[in-house]
Amino acid sequence: MSENGLTAARHKMRDAGIAEQAIDVFSHYYRALDNGATCLIPEDSIEPLTRIDSIEDVEIDEAGAREALSRTVLIKLNGGLGTSMGMDRTKSLLPVREGKSFLDLLVDQVMAARRIYDVTLPLIFMNSFRTRRDTLAALAAHPGIGVDGLPLDFLQNREPKLRADDLTPVTWAADPDLEWCPPGHGDIYTALTASGVLDALLESGYKYAMTSNSDNLGAAPSARVAGWFAASGAPYAPELCRRTPADVKGGHLAVRKSDGRIILRETAQTPADEMHFFTDQYRHPFFHTNNLWFDLEVLRDTLAERRGILGLPLIKNAKTVDPADASSVPVIQLETAMGTAVEAFEGATAIEVPRSRFLPVKTTNDLLLLRSDVYEVDDAGLLQMVPERACTVNLDPRYYKKIRDFEARFPHGVPSVRQAKSLTVEGDWTFGADVVAIGDARVGEAGSPGEVASGTRL
Structure with a gap:
């Protein structure tokens, strides 16, 4: 030592x-x-937790x-x-x-x-x-x-x-x-x-x-x-x-075979050649x-x-x-x-x-969704999702990853995404007011840097 x-x-x-x-x-x-x-937990040392x-x-x-x-x-x-x-x-x-x-x-x-x-x-x-x-x-x-x-x-x-x-x-x-x-x-x-x-x-x-x-x-x-x-x-x-x-990268519970204890296994605790087990959402x-x-x-x-x-x-x-x-x-x-x-x-x-x-904000993609009209806040301060499913947001990390850059590109607030399945933004775009995304909305690289005009329907 x-x-x-x-x-x-x-x-x-x-x-x-x-x-x-x-x-x-x-x-x-x-x-x-x-x-x-070592913090590694091999797949053959555990049983999946499948019923709770x-x-x-x-x-x-x-x-x-x-x-x-x-x-x-x-x-x-x-x-x-x-x-x-x-x-x-x-x-x-x-x-x-x-x-x-x-x-x-x-x-x-x-x-x-x-x-x-x-x-x-x-x-x-x-x-x-x-x-x-x-x-x-x-x-x-x-x-x-x-x-x-x-x-x-x-x-x-x-x-x-x-x-x-x-x-x-x-x-x-x-x-x-x-x-x-x-x-x-x-x-x-x-x-x-x-x-x-x-x-x-x-x-x-x-x-x-x-x-x-x-x-x-x-x-x-x-x-x-x-x-x-x-x-x-x-x-x-x-x-x-x-x-x-x-969610395949998120940690999961399992039962350790040696003593029957429930344990938590994270990505960092999984052998590299066994990640296919870790990411199997059915297993x-x-x-x-x-x-x-x-x-x-x-x-x-x-x-x-x-x-x-x-x-x-x-x-x-x-x-x-x-x-x-x-x-x-x-x-x-x-x-x-x-x-x-x-x-x-x-x-x-x-x-x-x-x-x-489970509504964590780890990226500006999550932040856009949380700020959007997908959610409403009720009298108890709880976020209630309005559509049946939330929109999937993918913002170009070159221009939107940092909060300062994100705020600068949405000076009038984030777009409406209540009617969208996904919103993908590639390139450097500044959004005007009252932009509405519908279905699988996408803003491509061509024309960037540029502006998405106020009132645009994507």
């Missing part, structure tokens, strides 16, 4: 004020990496559902900056509907659920050291969202990036902040505990947590899912959606939404039994210390995914939910 590297990393984390529990978890994964741990209950079919007692929601906290993962879309600030503050950001709409959903079900329903964000200030400033515009005795957020831990050549903490004088990275959203369990938020929630009488990404407006508070989870008695359960050809018919439910008491007890280490599968992420400079020092980031905790809890289960609970 590279004891010098681990010792240096532990000292660096301690000097930065990182919680001792987080340092211990980092040390666990450092040793696993140094011992040659659907939330639309199970019977839920209304009073029980309200009671379960009254003991639930909503936790939103909010550590991302949207760098893949060219953003340099908190992604959840990006405007998505009528000037309202993800955060604004999340608050609307929570406040509506509180009114409808007469529950407190705390909303708590897991921020990173890069998103905390902006998020708390934005929440100040919603003074009624806080719950007495509970914080509005807790901070995701951070850890040193490691030099790929010798596993020592990298130094980068040009920007010391780049010497650090988040440990993946699997850190939520450690951060909840080390921050004291888990104890505060339990002391306040909360028993269940529902966790999801802040850019997924479909993952709204649900008394029905809360009631199902409480009645199931399960310690942990993710929401799954049925796969389509567009693995459900994908993981990253909407998770877990029992706070069981989490506390399990972490205590395991001395703070759940032992989630390691994800080894090879990058450069400056992500924008491919010639900078190669580094390794040690990460875990929160969904892999499904294997840490005996009796974990899963539930199938409608596609409406």
Whole structure:
């Protein structure tokens, strides 16, 4: 083992004020990496998970559902900056509907659920050291969202990036902040505990947590899912959606043959020569939404039994210390995914939910759709899809990938796509007002750069 590297990393984390529990978890994964741990899950080691209950079919007692929601906290993962879309600030503050950001709409959903079900329903964000200030400033515009005795957020831990050549903490004088990275959203369990938020929630009488990404407006508070989870008695359960050809890269659950545990397998955990199994929507018919439910008491007890280490599968992420400079020092980031905790809890289960609970925005294609007339926002802050199926959007990444370029090319708002099956844009086009896409609409490369005139029907 590279004891010098681990010792240096532990000292660096301690000097930065990182919680001792987080340092211990980092040390666990450092040793696993140094011992040659692999995160691969071969197909012959698992059985596909092909049958689960659907939330639309199970019977839920209304009073029980309200009671379960009254003991639930909503936790939103909010550590991302949207760098893949060219953003340099908190992604959840990006405007998505009528000037309202993800955060604004999340608050609307929570406040509506509180009114409808007469529950407190705390909303708590897991921020990173890069998103905390902006998020708390934005929440100040919603003074009624806080719950007495509970914080509005807790901070995701951070850890040193490691030099790929010798596993020592990298130094980068040009920007010391780049010497650090988040440990993946699997850190939520450690951060909840080390921050004291888990104890505060339990002391306040909360028993269940529902966790999801802040850019997924479909993952709204649900008394029905809360009631199902409480009645199931399960310690942990993710929401799954049925796969389509567009979802073949998403992680899926399976049953590990060696011990019968349900596990999560992601693309990075699949041997390269077995990707045809991974992408087979009939062999693995459900994908993981990253909407998770877990029992706070069981989490506390399990972490205590395991001395703070759940032992989630390691994800080894090879990058450069400056992500924008491919010639900078190669580094390794040690990460875990929160969904892999499904294997840490005996009796974990899963539930199938409608596609409406999975509306993430990872690209400007997704953003156009979310801003379009395909969706309407109801009184509960929920996005309701108007047509039977959403339009497939494909914007030329050369001109629309970055949010600044996207905004510049839709100065009057995005086109109407309610009547469209698909919208494909090739080349550099700026759209006028009231453009309507119908059927399989396409704007080709010829004539680019140019303008799509106001009122055009594609």
